Amino acid sequence: MRKPGQFSLHTRISVVLTLLAASLLLVLSSLWLHGTRASIREEVEAATRVAEQWLTALSSELGSRPQAERVIGAVRPLGRIRANGLEVIAADSAVLYRSPAPTYKSGRVVPGWFATLVAPTFEPRKLALGDLHIVLYPDSSRALIDAWDDLIEMAGWALLLLVLMFVGIHRALDQALRPLDLVMRALDRTGHGRFDTRLPDFSTPELDRLSRAFNGMADRLAAAVDDNVRLETEREVSQRLQGRLEEERRDISRELHDELAQGITAVRALAGAIVQRTQEQPSLHVPAQSIVAVTGEMQEGVRAILHRLRPVAGAGLEVALERLLAGWRIQHPDIALQTEIDLGDRPVGDDAAQAIIRIVQEGLTNVVRHAGASRVELQVTQRTGWVEVSLSDNGRGLHGGASSQPGCGLGLAGMGERIAALGGQLVLDNAPGGGLHLRARLPERSTSEES
């Protein structure tokens, strides 16, 4: 996950904090340098002044024109006078005596940059003693060495402090941000479809909020997935039911046709034969005629049932609708049925056609059973890829005891599922003038039929 060459957040934060601390230390050390420089100047200045006074006192002791040997004899035992080098110079500028090198931390020098930063500059002091000159050279090099040693020691401590600080910050951040790893892993798992992933409570409030937000999101995700699965299952079940229903219809059709219809034909023909032969026997003739008549009705009945059961081809929708409506009109002369069927040139898909026929069938059956209506209006229109069915009556409408009656609702509910499975909608409400208004809208061909 981490790109190469990129440091982790912990390391970066630790480095930044450590650098901040280091720059603070640098500022402090520059202040210290300043102070050190001033105190060295003061110290050397003071030492030089004392040495000067001492030399003045000495010169008055030696008289105004002392011999060189006496002077040298007086100063030689002194060695260096309090951090001052000392030279005795003759009138011809020859150096008669030079004090020895300092013995304190002898042989050591500080780096040139440090000396330029810290060392104060002094003019040599000259003291005329007859022909001789005594020159005092103020020397801050020993003080510098002390300062340098102090600096090295402090720098060591500071470095140690910074290292400890870096390690400490790194550790602390590691500890505090450890939950982020968990969050990352949880997101990864969820991304891979494991919606049962949840985060624990964290002690850091911000991360705890994050954890709660994540868990809430995961809960909703899981619920949505469950919903989808449930809907999918329901759809599958209803499709299977529908399939079983169609299969059942086919079986019933076949049996009606092969067994019942043939049987009725046979009975009718036989009864007809009896009618032929019993002209003079009314006691047989009349019942045989009745059998012929009744079997005719039975055949009509079977035919009507077969029609109801027969799947409708999309191309034959209009014809099928007209047949259905004509049959209904004959069966229910007391209900005025107004129809307006306007199907376009494009054929309606077979599934949609069947659904439309069933919607109209169920709707009309419903009107007869429950509405108590005297007028029904039906519109079937096809436009812009959709077929719309609108069926309204002037009956009792949605309210009233209709739904408590057996058989009602079930057909309509089944219809709703069927329409939904085809990607359409079914709406039932009250018509403006009372009565029920059924509106269904479904795509003229379902996507599965497209090929």
Add this chain to the structure above:
Amino acid sequence: MSNTLQGIRVVLADDHAVVRLGFRLLLEGAGATVVGESCNGEGVVKLYEDNKPDIVVMDVSMPGIGGLAALERLLNREPNARVLMLSAHLDDIVPVRALKVGARGYLCKRAAPEEFLRAVGVVAGDRRYLDPDLAQAVALAQLSGSANPVDTLTEKELAVFLKLAEGRSVNEVAADFCLSPSTVGTHLYHIKQKLNVQNAAELTLVAVRNGLIEA
């Protein structure tokens, strides 16, 4: 007892024995003579040749080659045979086919006994007869032209199609029609091409939707 069909000799073909019995009694009641009965299409040709009847009354759907193929076969040999086809269906495709092939009449089986006898009389008199219930559908089918892909099938293909749609295998159909399975396979290929179907189930569906068979 009326004797409107006096002296008319009839061959009856229907797979349903009691239906045959009923029709025979009806015909005999009207004075006709049933000279031969067959429960399938194959037997009709031989019965015709043996008896030279005035009329053949034949059901469309029968086991074996079925009524339509038997009709074609019979008319190939006996172009003057007068055949009244019977059907339990009310579609337009089969009647149009049957009439095109050369049947003189077409009647629905649910017609009243008198209508049946009248139809037999008309066809035996060498006139044409079409069930009034079917007349409109047939006329409309003629007017609307060949919108239905089933109409583009040849007679042979339609016969094979109907058998296959009933669920019979290619080999069974080949045996029914005394054809080689590869010939039936060729028919099947053309049928699938013309009807744009891929498999047997879709084939059956087309047949059901056109009312050619009850599913």
